[in-house]
Amino acid sequence: MYKLVTVGLAAGLTVGFFAHAKAEVTLKSAEVMATTCFGCHGSEGKSANKNGYSIAGKPAKVLEMDLRAYKEDKKKGTIMNRIVKGYSDEEITAIAQYISTLK
Amino acid sequence: MRISRRELLKVTAVAGATTFIGLDKAFGMSSMLSQEQVKGKAHVVVVGGGFGGATAAKYIRRADKDIAVTLIEPNEKFITCPFSNTVIGGFKKIEEITFDYSVLKSKYSVNVVHRSVVEIDTTGKKVKLNDGKTVSYDKLVLSPGISFNFGAIEGASESMVNDIPHAWRAGEQTLVLRKQLEAMPDGGVFVMVAPPNPFRCPPGPYERAGLVAWYLKNDKPKSKIIILDAKNEFAKQKLFMEAWNALYPGMIEWVQADLGGKVVKIDPKTKTVETSSGEKVKADVLNFIPHQRAGEIVLKSGLADEKGWAPVVAKTFESTKAKDVYVLGDSCIAGPLPKSGYSANSEAKVVANAIVASINGQKIDDITMVNTCYSLVSPDYGISVAHIVRVSDKGFEAVSGSGGVSPVGMDEKFRQKEAVYAQVWYDNIAADTWGKG
Incomplete structure (x- = not known):
């Protein structure tokens, strides 16, 4: 997965997610941010513990909807509400997009 | 696009x-x-x-x-x-x-x-x-x-760690401390000296106190835990105190720095510590966690x-x-x-x-980073904290309105869930760091 980022940037392509043309979240920063979810959700998004929630390969729309629901407290978790409030909508979209590509 | x-x-x-x-x-x-x-x-x-x-x-x-x-x-x-x-x-x-x-x-x-x-x-x-x-x-x-600054407290030295383990790097000392607790008589006093900020794992001393209390409550219920602290407040304090009162009433005494908690001297031979107010506290098992630096x-x-x-x-x-x-x-x-x-x-x-x-x-792009930490107060009682921090040319900035600790006053089920998630956290971060060892 990372390779696409390396090549994309090496080729000088502008790969970015623009949600409202406000804050650009590059593909690369989306990947780094998504990998910081692995501490709880498992390496490459696959939980090593059956009680955990594997996020790898879930549809981006589903992930994004879930994350936004936590952010707006429409869905109650234990810790996710507190965490997602730290991310912009643009970041949520980009992170969800990246996680959906994990196999 | x-x-x-x-x-x-x-x-x-x-x-x-x-x-x-x-x-x-x-x-x-x-x-x-x-x-x-x-x-x-x-x-x-x-x-x-x-x-x-x-x-x-x-x-x-x-x-x-x-x-x-x-x-x-x-x-x-x-x-x-x-x-x-x-x-x-x-x-x-x-x-x-x-x-x-x-x-x-x-x-x-x-x-x-x-x-x-x-x-x-x-x-x-x-x-x-x-x-x-x-x-x-x-x-x-x-x-x-981290490394340890034993010199900050009179009488403390690295050579005492086999008798007085800090166990703040896991390994042999973790087992030494466990064995000492097993050998402690019912009615004994476990004294922990908690370090000043900043130090590795801010909620760690208080998690330890709770889990030692869990063991003592089951095996040696007449025993006591005294935490002598170099600080006046600590991480997840309200949550720990709520849990200690619920699970181990009367067993854990936390003494803040300004009210006699600040340890200035230690006598390793008698396992006695002296506070800034001149009071001496003798331990059956002494867990002295030294001041820390890089x-x-x-x-x-x-x-x-x-x-x-x-x-x-x-x-x-x-x-x-x-x-x-x-x-x-x-x-x-x-x-x-x-x-x-x-x-x-x-x-x-x-x-x-x-x-x-x-x-x-x-x-190199700006990134939003996350820290998530769970502490156990008993095998079935977990609490958590999260920090979301933006790193950019402006430096480190906590994102306002995000992060923080688990709510106080939640029911048993909520705490139980966070204890399960603590284990999930552990298994996943270990796998992410070392793979399945």
């Missing part, structure tokens, strides 16, 4: 064809590599194989297989501080918190060298090992954890400030004192991010990205 899934796949396919000129052959050889022997486009040396160092090594290789990575860690097995309080509490075995480097070696072709670094030459860009050999680097990552090699190499911690550039964790040297984990000053395993693991990913970008001449 949004990248569609199909476009993503297309780019991946192209990438697959062009970047598989791996370095794996170079890694099949002997474990001691000089820069000349490394055929990749760059050689990164990582010092320390804990949550920070092991993760950095893995994620650099994950990102770019043309970058050679050597990980220097003295121990062949790593015993984690997170969850070591479950061993002290007696409901987990030390084997359950022990990992090795086999996955880093086999799956990520990290060159793992079990030595310690005794000297860093930041001008000549090489490190000297304890066997006299030197290893050259293009980029150096330092994640050596790892030895960071101090020795002049990479720390006058308080003993390493200042770094937020976006990259590059030392402000030496070029091409990156300090992460407990040793560095990472703004609002606490000194935790999760912080180190997150920081390692930011560092890996920064190093790979720098080697490849790419731009």
Whole structure:
């Protein structure tokens, strides 16, 4: 997965997610941010513990909807509400997009 | 513009064809590599194989297989501080918190060298090992954890740790402390001396107190726990106190610094500590957690400030004192991010990205980072904290309105759920750091 980022940037392509043309979240920063979810959700998004929630390969729309629901407290978790409030909508979209590509 | 899934796949396919000129052959050889022997486009040396160092090594290789990575860690097995309080509490075995480097070696072709670094030459860009050999680097990552400042308290010294274990680096001392608790008579007093800020794992002493209480309540219910604290408040305080009152009423006494908690002197022979108000407290089991600072090699190499911690550039964790040297984990000053395993693991990913970008001449983006920490108060009672921190050219900034601790006043079910998630956290972060060991 990372390779696409390396090549994309090496080729000088502008790969970015623009949600409202406000804050650009590059593909690369989306990947780094998504990998910081692995501490709880498992390496490459696959939980090593059956009680955990594997996020790898879930549809981006589903992930994004879930994350936004936590952010707006429409869905109650234990810790996710507190965490997602730290991310912009643009970041949520980009992170969800990246996680959906994990196999 | 949004990248569609199909476009993503297309780019991946192209990438697959062009970047598989791996370095794996170079890694099949002997474990001691000089820069000349490394055929990749760059050689990164990582010092320390804990949550920070092991993760950095893995994620650099994950990102770019043309970058050679050597990980220097003295121990062949790593015993984690997170969850070591479950061993002290007696409901987990030390084997359950022990990992090795086999996955880093086999799956990520990290060159793992079990030595310690005794000297860093930041001008000549090489490190000297304890066997006299030197290893050259293009980029150096330092994640050596903490060191202890025994000199801060009169009477304290490193030589007392077999009798008075701090167990603030997990391993032999974790087991010593456990054995001492097992040998303590019912009605005994467990005294913990808690360190001043900043230190590794801010909620750690209080988690330990709770899990020791859990053991004592079941096995030695007449016993007592006294925490003498160099601070007037501590991490997750309301939550810990709520839990202690519910689970172990009357068993844990916490004494804050200004009300007689500040320890100034210790007599290791009699296991007696003296506070700033002149009061003497004698322990049956004494857990003295020393004042802390950055790892030895960071101090020795002049990479720390006058308080003993390493200042770094937020976006990259590059030392402000030496070029091409990156300090992460407990040793560095990472703004609002606490000194935790999760912080180190997150920081390692930011560092890996920064190093790979720098080697490849790419731009380094702003990142939002996360720390998540669970503490257990009993095997079935968990509490958590989260920090979300933005790293940019402006430095480290906590994102307002985010993060924080579990709510107080929640029911048993909520606490139970967080205890389950604590184990999920542990299994997943360990797998993310070392693979399945």
